[in-house]
Amino acid sequence: MTQPFRFGGVGKGSAYVVTVKRGDRTVGSKEVALDGSCGWSYRSNPAVGPITYVVSEKGSSSAATTVNLTVQ
Numbered sequence: 001m002t003q004p005f006r007f008g009g010v011g012k013g014s015a016y017v018v019t020v021k022r023g024d025r026t027v028g029s030k031e032v033a034l035d036g037s038c039g040w041s042y043r044s045n046p047a048v049g050p051i052t053y054v055v056s057e058k059g060s061s062s063a064a065t066t067v068n069l070t071v072q
Contacts, residue, residue, distance in 0.1 A: 008041030015058040018042045
């Protein structure tokens with residue numbers, strides 16, 4: 001995958017939290033609000049290498065989805 005890129009989906013509730021990881025290290029986290037159609041999107045411009053995005057519903061401790069990428 002090349003950068004920058006955007007991903008998202010349709011959810012429930014009021015927001016999702018996207019946590020960005022490099023290996024076991026958390027490098028950032030961002031709350032993303034749902035729009036009027038319950039959709040959300042996240043734009044990222046990470047450095048090259050493997051990266052993991054863990055997406056969870058706001059207030060939940062379990063991941064709704066995990067996206068693993070290698071940025072070139």
